[in-house]
Amino acid sequence: MTALPKQPPTPADDATTEAGHSAPAGSWEERIAAAWYRARTEEVPDDELRDTVGTLVAELPAGHPVALYETGSAWDSTGVPDQAIAFYRAALDAGLPPDRRRQTVIQLASSLRNVGRPDEAVAVLRDERRERSDDLDAQLDAFLALALADAGHAREGVGVAVAALGGVVQRYHRSLVAYGEEMERSARADAAGRA
DSSP, X not given: OOOOOOOOOOGGGSTTEETTEEOOTTSHHHHHHHHHHXXXXXXXXXXXXXXXXXXXXXXXXXXXXXXXXXXXXXXXXXXXXXXXXXXXXXXXHHOOOHHHHHHHHHHHHHHHHXXXXXXXXXXXXXXXXXXXXXXXXXHHHHHXXXXXXXXXXHHHHHHHHHHHHHHHOSTTHHHHHHHHHHHHHHHHHHHHHHO
C-alpha cells in the first residue's frame, strides 16, 4: 500500500469537492472526489483504490478524457508512474476540460521525473508555463524546480522555486520574485553559454 502524505485539510478537502470541483450530491464528480478524499485521509490498499476508481471510470464512455485522467491518477497514486504516463498523455490528447488539464500536465511531468525522464518533464512544464495562468501556477513551478534539479539544473530550479514562493507570500513578495527570476535567468544564460 502506498501511503499518501497526510496534509492539513483545505476547503477543497470535504467529501463533495476535489481540487476545486463542486458537484451536486450523489453525482459522479462527488463520488470520485469522495474516493480521492478517502485515499488522502485513510489507509486504502493500492488495489482497492484502483478498483474504486476503475468502477467509477467504467460509468463514463470509453476513451472519455476524464476517465483516462482518473485512471492515470489511480496508477500514479499507487506507485506505478510508468503506467500513469500513457493515460495522462491519452487524456490530454482526448481534450480534457480546463479544470483538469493543468493537473494532468503537472502529474504527467511528475511521473516522467519519477521514471528517470526529467528532461521530458522540464519540457512539458516549460510548455505549460506559457499557457494561461491559474491557481496551480505555484504547484507547476514547484514540480518544474524538482525536474530541473533532477535534470542537472539545480540553480535554475532554485530560482524557479524562490520566484514561485515569492508569488504566494505577502512579505518580501517583490524581492523573492525578483531574486528568483534573476537566478533562473542567470542559470539559463550560463547553461546556454556552456552549450
